[in-house]
Amino acid sequence: MAFEYEKYIRKGTLPHIWCPGCGHGIVMKSLLRAIDGLKLDKNDIAVVSGIGCASRLPGYLDMNTLHTTHGRALAFATGIRLANPRLKVIVVSGDGDAAAIGGNHLIHAARRNIEITLIVFNNSIYGMTGGQVAPTTPIGAIATTMPYGNIDPPFDIVRLAEGAGATFVARTTSYHTAQTEQLFKQAIMHKGFSVIDVIDACPVQYGRRNKPREAPDMMQVQKDNAIPLQLAQKKKPEELVGKIITGIFVRKEMPSYTETYYNTIIPRAQAK
Amino acid sequence: MEKKALLISGNESCVEGALYAGIQFFAGYPITPSSEIPEGLSRKLPKYGGVMIQMEDEIAAMAAVIGASLTGKKSMTATSGPGFSLKQENLGFASFNEIPCVVVDVMRGGPSTGAPTGPSQGDVMQARWGTHGDHPIVALAPNSIPEIFTETVRAFNISEKYRVPVILLLDEIIAHMRERMVFPEKGELEVIERTGPTVPPDQYKPFDVSNSPLPLVPPMAAYGTGYRFHVTGLNHRIDGFPTNNGEIIEKELHRIMEKIDLYKKDMFRTEAYMLDDAEVGIVAYGSSARAAKYAVNELRKQGIKAGMLRYVTIWPFEENAVEKLAQKVKFIVVPELNMGQLIFEVERAAKGRTKVHGVNRVNIEIIHPHDIMEKVKELSHGI
Numbered sequence: 001m002a003f004e005y006e007k008y009i010r011k012g013t014l015p016h017i018w019c020p021g022c023g024h025g026i027v028m029k030s031l032l033r034a035i036d037g038l039k040l041d042k043n044d045i046a047v048v049s050g051i052g053c054a055s056r057l058p059g060y061l062d063m064n065t066l067h068t069t070h071g072r073a074l075a076f077a078t079g080i081r082l083a084n085p086r087l088k089v090i091v092v093s094g095d096g097d098a099a100a101i102g103g104n105h106l107i108h109a110a111r112r113n114i115e116i117t118l119i120v121f122n123n124s125i126y127g128m129t130g131g132q133v134a135p136t137t138p139i140g141a142i143a144t145t146m147p148y149g150n151i152d153p154p155f156d157i158v159r160l161a162e163g164a165g166a167t168f169v170a171r172t173t174s175y176h177t178a179q180t181e182q183l184f185k186q187a188i189m190h191k192g193f194s195v196i197d198v199i200d201a202c203p204v205q206y207g208r209r210n211k212p213r214e215a216p217d218m219m220q221v222q223k224d225n226a227i228p229l230q231l232a233q234k235k236k237p238e239e240l241v242g243k244i245i246t247g248i249f250v251r252k253e254m255p256s257y258t259e260t261y262y263n264t265i266i267p268r269a270q271a272k
Numbered sequence: 273m274e275k276k277a278l279l280i281s282g283n284e285s286c287v288e289g290a291l292y293a294g295i296q297f298f299a300g301y302p303i304t305p306s307s308e309i310p311e312g313l314s315r316k317l318p319k320y321g322g323v324m325i326q327m328e329d330e331i332a333a334m335a336a337v338i339g340a341s342l343t344g345k346k347s348m349t350a351t352s353g354p355g356f357s358l359k360q361e362n363l364g365f366a367s368f369n370e371i372p373c374v375v376v377d378v379m380r381g382g383p384s385t386g387a388p389t390g391p392s393q394g395d396v397m398q399a400r401w402g403t404h405g406d407h408p409i410v411a412l413a414p415n416s417i418p419e420i421f422t423e424t425v426r427a428f429n430i431s432e433k434y435r436v437p438v439i440l441l442l443d444e445i446i447a448h449m450r451e452r453m454v455f456p457e458k459g460e461l462e463v464i465e466r467t468g469p470t471v472p473p474d475q476y477k478p479f480d481v482s483n484s485p486l487p488l489v490p491p492m493a494a495y496g497t498g499y500r501f502h503v504t505g506l507n508h509r510i511d512g513f514p515t516n517n518g519e520i521i522e523k524e525l526h527r528i529m530e531k532i533d534l535y536k537k538d539m540f541r542t543e544a545y546m547l548d549d550a551e552v553g554i555v556a557y558g559s560s561a562r563a564a565k566y567a568v569n570e571l572r573k574q575g576i577k578a579g580m581l582r583y584v585t586i587w588p589f590e591e592n593a594v595e596k597l598a599q600k601v602k603f604i605v606v607p608e609l610n611m612g613q614l615i616f617e618v619e620r621a622a623k624g625r626t627k628v629h630g631v632n633r634v635n636i637e638i639i640h641p642h643d644i645m646e647k648v649k650e651l652s653h654g655i
Contacts, residue, residue: 010502013513043498048339059502059513064495066342067504067514068335069365075332079339079347082323083297084496087343108328261323269318 008032008042010062017056021207021215023174023200024121028057030177031090031119034184046087048077050102052094053128053202054121071102074109077116085258088188089115095122095136099155103135106195110164113192114257119184120157120195123202131205142209157197162250168194169250174201175222179246186248192256199244276455282447285417286350286376286440287312288455289424293463296322296345299336301329301355304388305444306378309350330358337373338366342503344466344494346428350376354385356395356402363437364403365505370435370479370490370528372466374427379443379558379609381636390636391444393558393609399439400587406525408532410539411439411587413557417451422461423584426541429464434489434535441586443609445559445638469493476501479510479524488531532588541584542593546572550579552648553601553626555594555618557583560607560639567644576652586614594621603651607631607639627651 009032018024035045045063049055051070058065064087068076073091081089098106098120109116125143126132133143133150136157140149161169168190170183180198187194201207201218212218222244229247232240280288286309290298298317300310314324323340327333330351337347351359356377366373381387382394395402399411410430414423420442427438469476469491470483478501479490490510493499506514507521515521532539546568547553556564561582571578581597583590594617598604603626606615612630619628631647633639 042500044496046495059504063500065500065502066339066495067502067506068338069361069505072331072335072362075327075335076339078325078327078332079297079299079336079341080343080495081339082325082336083340083345083347084343084494087496104328105332108332261318261325266318266321269315270321272319 003033003036005029005032008035008062009060013060016060018053019204021201021203022053023123024054024057026174026177027119027121027180027198027200028060030180031184033181034188037181037185038188040088040188044087046077046080046089047092048073048080048089049092050097052097052126054092054094055097057092071097071100072105073097074102074105074116074118078109078114081115082258082261085262089117090188091116091118093118093120094127095120095124095157096126096134099157099160100135106161107164110161110166110193110195112257113165113167113254115192115259117187117190117194118196120197121200122157122197123200123206124154125202125206127202127205131209141206157195158249161195166195166250167192167252167254168248170195170248171197171199171244172246173199173222173226173244175219176226176246183248190251191259192254275457278453278455279450280417280453281308281450282417282420282442283308283378284312285420285453286424286442287316288453289421290348290374290428291316291320292421292456292461293425293428294346295348295428297337297340297347298322298324298349299327299333299340299347300324300349301327301333301351303330303352303355305380305447306350306352306376309376330355331361334359334362334375338362338371341371341373342495344497346372346432348374348376350378352378352380353382353392353395356398360403364405364407366437367403367407367409368505368528369503371437372431372435372492373437374424374431374440375437376440376442378447379441381634387636389444391559391609391638392634392636393443393560393613395441396586396610396613399441406529408436408528409439409587410436410532410585411441412541412584413441413586414584415446415558415561415582417446417449417453419584420446421453425461425463429462430539432466433464433486434531435466435492436532441558443559467491469499473499477511478503479508479512481527488527488534536588536590539585539588540590542590543582543584545580545582547579547581547597550577550600551602552576552578552652553597553604554578554580554644555583555597555604555606555614556580557586557614560609563639563641564607564644566641567648570641571645571648576648578648583614589617589621591621594618595623595625598622598625601626603627603629605629605631605644605647605651607644609633609639
């Protein structure tokens with residue numbers, strides 16, 4: 001039987017704003033299947049976003065949803081999670097939103113190990129504002145603010161999150177829907193801060209100035225270049241150039257912020 | 273039984289006032305001269321089961337406060353000039369989405385980094401217009417340690433009752449000086465809780481005022497209570513979803529502004545000191561009003577009938593009070609620790625009925641009573 005996405009979608013909010021060929025809708029569907037598979041109550045999920053194409057996602061979901069300011073979603077989400085620890089808090093963000101203007105919030109949410117799942121819709125470009133260079137745009141790629149080729153080295157979101165202390169870090173692509181769903185499930189159930197870097201395609205703002213140009217070809221690249229972490233570990237660095245390494249990079253148990261605050265700080269303060 | 277009395281600072285009084293009002297969440301970032309507020313709440317808030325978090329920056333602290341308020345918790349942050357500038361981004365979000373929260377700004381010398389430990393009243397206009405676009409805001413400016421307590425409680429009350437961010441404008445002088453504070457008993461001051469939804473979840477729209485107990489103030493549901501609603505910084509319809517419909521955009525913007533106008537009398541607070549027979553009016557607020565009061569007493573000893581109109585609520589600005597004063601005094605003096613900010617409102621409200629003169633200092637010293645007295649005497653000679 002086909003999966004019923006409708007029960008998680010708010011009536012009257014579709015069609016979504018994403019362009020034909022954009023991978024965001026595919027990733028949203030993977031998220032809904034993950035939530036359904038975990039049998040989570042819609043009342044107990046908060047979905048928070050900043051600014052950008054991906055940030056429109058919460059509006060479509062029949063949950064507690066918040067569409068905030070550029071880059072700040074994790075900070076808003078921190079307030080929600082700390083004030084109501086019963087909520088599962090999911091942040092959806094573009095790569096510019098998460099790693100440029102929101103970069104400070106990203107590293108500190110990771111350091112704090114606060115119980116939030118961050119999904120980065122990583123399409124290597126600023127889509128909504130018209131194809132400007134992002135902190136994830138590859139060297140040499142053409143962007144409207146790098147018309148002669150990008151000279152600004154990109155962040156590796158996975159390594160950034162790992163370095164900042166995130167306790168669950170994974171990567172997948174919008175093509176790998178089953179893997180995306182599984183990683184989302186594990187990330188949402190993880191105790192602490194989890195980050196999933198979802199490599200996504202923006203044919204309209206990235207593809208049209210670069211190669212490959214068309215949406216199906218961009219999907220094909222995701223399919224062809226993806227290599228599971230276990231396989232990648234057996235390869236030489238030069239064999240991994242241009243590859244998208246997928247899978248779980250970090251998964252460890254550490255004290256998480258909200259739980260520690262409620263279980264340690266409050267009793268300590270009340271004992272004094 | 274005698275009431276509890278302590279010698280405390282203004283920032284400590286703010287902490288106690290917030291606890292009295294029932295604060296449940298505080299997010300902050302260290303900045304002089306406001307840091308005693310997050311320090312105090314980090315010690316005391318968890319005793320009441322509340323949460324205090326020091327965020328990575330001022331912007332994040334404001335964001336976390338809004339997130340917490342959306343879960344139904346009374347929330348506050350505290351900062352000073354440079355941090356207040358950073359708060360403006362998300363303060364606009366809170367204002368637009370009518371999210372209750374209290375923002376304490378302990379004013380210090382500016383612009384920019386300015387004088388971290390120097391007194392100032394330089395953020396009066398920033399409090400009103402600091403974030404972009406037309407937006408509703410309330411700002412209160414107490415002038416003593418006991419009044420910081422009561423105004424902190426009132427800040428929460430106004431914020432929760434009318435769904436509007438309230439700025440508590442302190443300044444370095446009253447934040448750091450100490451005075452005797454007699455604590456009110458529980459129940460002595462009114463403590464207001466926000467109005468929850470009046471309809472079941474399937475009928476709830478976050479900005480719908482058709483079923484509001486208070487006209488123009490939409491009842492507010494909390495995340496996690498079965499009311500699944502959407503909040504966005506985009507122009508939105510009454511159901512919370514974005515719209516490009518100019519008619520709806522204009523209607524909603526008018527409603528949030530008119531809401532303040534409708535309830536402004538409940539928000540206004542001024543003090544009239546020796547105004548009945550006054551021939552000279554001094555319009556003051558915050559720490560400068562302390563010097564003004566002293567000046568009024570001294571001027572009267574010297575035969576000049578001076579009086580003070582003190583603004584506790586600065587925004588919205590009570591125009592009538594100045595208008596009435598302007599009709600009966602020979603001139604008005606406005607002492608401010610800035611180059612003249614509230615004076616523009618005073619001049620506007622005086623409508624040319626009398627002359628309005630500023631007494632200003634930006635040399636990181638307090639305004640002295642004799643600054644005001646000299647100005648009054650100089651102006652009196654010409655009359």
